[in-house]
Structure formats: C-alpha cells, structure tokens
Amino acid sequence: MSPDILSTAESIPSSCLHRIFRAAEAREEETGTEVVKLHVGDPYFDPAGNVADAFVDAVRRGDTKYTGVEGLPELRAAVVEKLRTDNQVDSAVSRLLISPGSCQGLAALLQSLAEPGAEILLPELHWPVHLQQSLLAGFRPVLYPLGADFRPDPEAIAAAATPRTRVLLINSPANPTGVVLDRGELGALLDLARARGWHVISDEAYEHFLYEGEHVSTASLERDVPVGERIVHSVFSFSKSFAMTGYRLGYVALANDKAADVMKVSQEANIIGTSTPVQYAGIAALRSRAEAAGLNRKLVQHNRDVLLPPLVEAGLLRELPAGGWYAMLDVERTGLDAETFAERLLESKGVAVVPGNGFAMRPQLDAQGRISSHDYAPWARHLVRIAFCVDPEALETGVRKILEFVDESGRK
Ligand SMILES: Cc1ncc(COP(=O)(O)O)c(C=O)c1O
Incomplete structure (x- = not known):
C-alpha cells in the first residue's frame, strides 16, 4: 500500500458504475450525440x-x-x-x-x-x-x-x-x-x-x-x-x-x-x-401505490418480455431475470474482457453498459480496515450488466447494437 493512503475512503477505488457514468457523459460531450444509456437504473417513466x-x-x-x-x-x-x-x-x-x-x-x-x-x-x-x-x-x-x-x-x-x-x-x-x-x-x-x-x-x-x-x-x-x-x-x-x-x-x-x-x-x-x-x-x-407500482412493474416487464429475448436467443443471457431492473450478459465469445467490451461498445456504437467484474471486486484489507490491494473474481471477467427499466425504444436500439457489436467482434 502506498504510504500516503490515510483514510479508508481514500483506499476505495471508484466504482464501475461511477466510471461508466463519467465515460458516457464525456462521449456525449465529445460527439454531441446522445448515448444509449443502459448503465443506470433510472426509469423512463415518471411518478404519479x-x-x-x-x-x-x-x-x-x-x-x-x-x-x-x-x-x-x-x-x-x-x-x-x-x-x-x-x-x-x-x-x-x-x-x-x-x-x-x-x-x-x-x-x-x-x-x-x-x-x-x-x-x-x-x-x-x-x-x-x-x-x-x-x-x-x-x-x-x-x-x-x-x-x-x-x-x-x-x-x-x-x-x-x-x-x-x-x-x-x-x-x-x-x-x-x-x-x-x-x-x-x-x-x-x-x-x-x-x-x-x-x-x-x-x-x-x-x-x-x-x-x-x-x-x-x-x-x-x-x-x-x-x-x-x-x-x-x-x-x-x-x-x-x-x-x-x-x-x-x-x-x-x-x-x-x-x-x-x-x-x-x-x-x-x-x-x-x-x-x-x-x-x-x-x-x-x-x-x-397499488396503481403506480402495478403500472411501473408492467412497463418494465414489457421491456423484459419483449426486448430481452433476442439476447437469450443469441446465447448472451442465460435466462430472463426473475426480478429487478438488470440483466447480466456473458460476452465471453467476443474474446473481450468486460471492461474492453464496455469501452469499445461505447466508443463504436454509443451504448453504455457496466462491466460486470466491478460487481465482483475482492478487496484485501489491512489491519485498519483499509483496502491494501484488490482484484476481481476471474469468473466475472466476461459479465456485462444492462438496465432494462429504460425507454423501450432506447432498449431496443441498445440490444440491437450490442448484438451487432458481438457479431462484428466474433468475425474479427
Ligand atoms: C440494491 C439497491 N439498493 C438500494 C438502492 C438505492 O436506491 P435509493 O437510494 O435511490 O433509494 C439501489 C439503487 O440503485 C439498489 O440497486
């Protein structure tokens, strides 16, 4: 550990969510075009x-x-x-x-x-x-x-x-x-x-x-x-x-x-x-709450039922998620690790997803509870998380571009 690390907070690396958030914003600024945001769990619908x-x-x-x-x-x-x-x-x-x-x-x-x-x-x-x-x-x-x-x-x-x-x-x-x-x-x-x-x-x-x-x-x-x-x-x-x-x-x-x-x-x-x-x-x-939560569930379920199946058919998603707003894709067949996959997908297709290894960090701690070193579970190397609570049109575009990208990577 570097001797100038003093606080626990200072020893914690910024999360995969934070990093991709910043990268998506930077790309929007650079290109002036909107990124398809499948990285954040923010819904496309509004409160009652x-x-x-x-x-x-x-x-x-x-x-x-x-x-x-x-x-x-x-x-x-x-x-x-x-x-x-x-x-x-x-x-x-x-x-x-x-x-x-x-x-x-x-x-x-x-x-x-x-x-x-x-x-x-x-x-x-x-x-x-x-x-x-x-x-x-x-x-x-x-x-x-x-x-x-x-x-x-x-x-x-x-x-x-x-x-x-x-x-x-x-x-x-x-x-x-x-x-x-x-x-x-x-x-x-x-x-x-x-x-x-x-x-x-x-x-x-x-x-x-x-x-x-x-x-x-x-x-x-x-x-x-x-x-x-x-x-x-x-x-x-x-x-x-x-x-x-x-x-x-x-x-x-x-x-x-x-x-x-x-x-x-x-x-x-x-x-x-x-x-x-x-x-x-x-x-x-x-x-x-009964009407609002019921309607919101239906909207996200529609996305899941109608727009995620192509990912299952392509072998990227084992099964449709039983709950929540996220699906974990396995992109191993592209030969890319999750971080490279997310970076290149954003760069070439303008779609933001979260590298799944960031959800599997394994910290080593010193006696004071600070992170002295960390790595990521090797089995998470090819996982990528997408949020499916987003606008159906954006999700459809995002899924299509992910499939294109996987196809193109397979041919290289
Ligand atoms: C598992 C889980 N718990 C809690 C939260 C926090 O939600 P909030 O602080 O908006 O209530 C989130 C947000 O993404 C979450 O994914």
Missing part, C-alpha cells in the same frame, strides 16, 4: 401526478422546516400500514426511520451496527455500494460464493463466516443479477443468522419488480417472534417502485426498538432529518 402536487403544495404552504430525525409521523404511520398489508411485516412507528433515499438509510444502518473488527457477509456478486458502505462504516466485508445460478447457499455462507461475523446482507430481487429468493431460501438464511447470532439486512429496493414468483420480505418470516428478539432490518425505497429516484426517499424498518434508538443517533449525526416536502410527496405516493 399526485406526488408532484403533494411536493409543491407542501412547499407553497411553507411546510419546509425540519421534521424529527425519524421522519414525519404521518408518513411513518402510512409506511407501517403498507408494511403490514403489502409485506406482512409487523413494524411500528417507533421502529421506522425515513431516510433521504434508501442508500442513505443503508449507510446509517451499517454505521449503527458496526463495531471494531466486525465482519459483514456480502454475496461475491454484489451492488458495489453495499461493499463501499460496509467499508466506510468500519466493517470488514467477507464475500461468500454464490452457486452457478447466482443463488446463495447457506452452507457456503456458514463456511465463509467467522466468529467476528455480525451481519448478513440479503438483496432480493438482486442488483445486479435479477435473482429472486423464495420463502424457503430466505427462511434458511434467516435460520442460519439466528443460530449464529447475526443481524440480517434485507435490501428490498426492487420489491415491486417481480416477473416470476412473489416478493417475500425477510422480516415477514419473523413476525411471530417477540419484537426484542428479532434480527431483520429491512430497507425499502421510493425510487424504483414509484419512479422517484431524484426525490431521494427511502425507509428502514428496524428489527427492534434498541436498534431503532441506535440508528436514530447515527441519523441525527448524518442528516438531522429528511427533506420535509419530499416526505409529503412520499405520503401521496403511498396513497396511490
């Missing part, structure tokens, strides 16, 4: 009309002062009701914290659970932010292997754990794989965590985007456990379900009151509170 109205009304009425660190009581009550009826999760206003985006809620949750030397179990193919946040909170991430179909195996997780393990992170539907875990799989992971005395973080940002099977909230599996003994902390987002990515609104349903009290401390230090008008927009979004 009542969401903007509620935001603007709150601003105009002057509801623009701080709320408590936990969030507006009315919004928290609406979320608790939503969790009860839609997710079968038994939460309470006292255990529910609103956050400016679920990303920030996750970061604060991790800070509130971290202790010196503690380890967190993450899947070896993960959303890079989960890894970055774990490191920044002071956790030592331990990456557990996934099966050939990217599903977690409790035995492999148990084998990767150590006496220092404190948290198991579950993300279903998963970013980047689109894998959806069923009730039995979640139950097995929860049993393992309970037996070992771990916390579970369940990131359910894509809860409404299921194309096969049903979404099961991990916390619903412990609704009959006394509150004080519960271990599942659930993280949810308004961004995906209600197309509110730029509003920045999410929430964390803590397992028990003690955990909620601790997280309030980290939130007070982080944010003081979530934007007040945005929280009013959130109340409106929850009122129209």
Whole structure:
C-alpha cells in the first residue's frame, strides 16, 4: 500500500458504475450525440401526478422546516400500514426511520451496527455500494460464493463466516443479477443468522419488480417472534417502485426498538432529518401505490418480455431475470474482457453498459480496515450488466447494437 493512503475512503477505488457514468457523459460531450444509456437504473417513466402536487403544495404552504430525525409521523404511520398489508411485516412507528433515499438509510444502518473488527457477509456478486458502505462504516466485508445460478447457499455462507461475523446482507430481487429468493431460501438464511447470532439486512429496493414468483420480505418470516428478539432490518425505497429516484426517499424498518434508538443517533449525526416536502410527496405516493407500482412493474416487464429475448436467443443471457431492473450478459465469445467490451461498445456504437467484474471486486484489507490491494473474481471477467427499466425504444436500439457489436467482434 502506498504510504500516503490515510483514510479508508481514500483506499476505495471508484466504482464501475461511477466510471461508466463519467465515460458516457464525456462521449456525449465529445460527439454531441446522445448515448444509449443502459448503465443506470433510472426509469423512463415518471411518478404519479399526485406526488408532484403533494411536493409543491407542501412547499407553497411553507411546510419546509425540519421534521424529527425519524421522519414525519404521518408518513411513518402510512409506511407501517403498507408494511403490514403489502409485506406482512409487523413494524411500528417507533421502529421506522425515513431516510433521504434508501442508500442513505443503508449507510446509517451499517454505521449503527458496526463495531471494531466486525465482519459483514456480502454475496461475491454484489451492488458495489453495499461493499463501499460496509467499508466506510468500519466493517470488514467477507464475500461468500454464490452457486452457478447466482443463488446463495447457506452452507457456503456458514463456511465463509467467522466468529467476528455480525451481519448478513440479503438483496432480493438482486442488483445486479435479477435473482429472486423464495420463502424457503430466505427462511434458511434467516435460520442460519439466528443460530449464529447475526443481524440480517434485507435490501428490498426492487420489491415491486417481480416477473416470476412473489416478493417475500425477510422480516415477514419473523413476525411471530417477540419484537426484542428479532434480527431483520429491512430497507425499502421510493425510487424504483414509484419512479422517484431524484426525490431521494427511502425507509428502514428496524428489527427492534434498541436498534431503532441506535440508528436514530447515527441519523441525527448524518442528516438531522429528511427533506420535509419530499416526505409529503412520499405520503401521496403511498396513497396511490397499488396503481403506480402495478403500472411501473408492467412497463418494465414489457421491456423484459419483449426486448430481452433476442439476447437469450443469441446465447448472451442465460435466462430472463426473475426480478429487478438488470440483466447480466456473458460476452465471453467476443474474446473481450468486460471492461474492453464496455469501452469499445461505447466508443463504436454509443451504448453504455457496466462491466460486470466491478460487481465482483475482492478487496484485501489491512489491519485498519483499509483496502491494501484488490482484484476481481476471474469468473466475472466476461459479465456485462444492462438496465432494462429504460425507454423501450432506447432498449431496443441498445440490444440491437450490442448484438451487432458481438457479431462484428466474433468475425474479427
Ligand atoms: C440494491 C439497491 N439498493 C438500494 C438502492 C438505492 O436506491 P435509493 O437510494 O435511490 O433509494 C439501489 C439503487 O440503485 C439498489 O440497486
């Protein structure tokens, strides 16, 4: 490690998402033409009309002062009701914290659970932010292997754990794989965590985007456990379900009151509170949630069902994703590694995708928890992630250009 690296943050390389984001912007500037953006999980559809109205009304009425660190009581009550009826999760206003985006809620949750030397179990193919946040909170991430179909195996997780393990992170539907875990799989992971005395973080940002099977909230599996003994902390987002990515609104349903009290401390230090008008927009979004989330799911499912099959037929995608907004392509037959593939695709076809190896970084840490070196899982060398929540015309063009590019690379 170079001696001038002082902070953990300084030791973390910028993520594959950030890099491709910048490269796509630079290309647009250079060429003056629009890039087909299949790299970001930003939807092409907008929030329901009542969401903007509620935001603007709150601003105009002057509801623009701080709320408590936990969030507006009315919004928290609406979320608790939503969790009860839609997710079968038994939460309470006292255990529910609103956050400016679920990303920030996750970061604060991790800070509130971290202790010196503690380890967190993450899947070896993960959303890079989960890894970055774990490191920044002071956790030592331990990456557990996934099966050939990217599903977690409790035995492999148990084998990767150590006496220092404190948290198991579950993300279903998963970013980047689109894998959806069923009730039995979640139950097995929860049993393992309970037996070992771990916390579970369940990131359910894509809860409404299921194309096969049903979404099961991990916390619903412990609704009959006394509150004080519960271990599942659930993280949810308004961004995906209600197309509110730029509003920045999410929430964390803590397992028990003690955990909620601790997280309030980290939130007070982080944010003081979530934007007040945005929280009013959130109340409106929850009122129209059944129609909005249902419609948004249909729009993304249409993209998946109609526009992704050519990738399956071409042998680039093993199967259509069961949930979420992303598909992992395997571009091995081009002979290009994922980074070169993404670079050349952007350069020659104007299509931005994310090199999949960036979701499989393997950091080596020093005694202080800083990254001393890193590499990428070799099996991820030919994976490339695309987002299919984008405008269908853009997706169709992007898929067509990817297929052309693969064809041309095969002929070279
Ligand atoms: C798995 C996962 N969790 C959480 C988030 C964060 O969403 P937000 O902060 O917009 O609520 C994302 C965003 O892409 C995600 O992919």
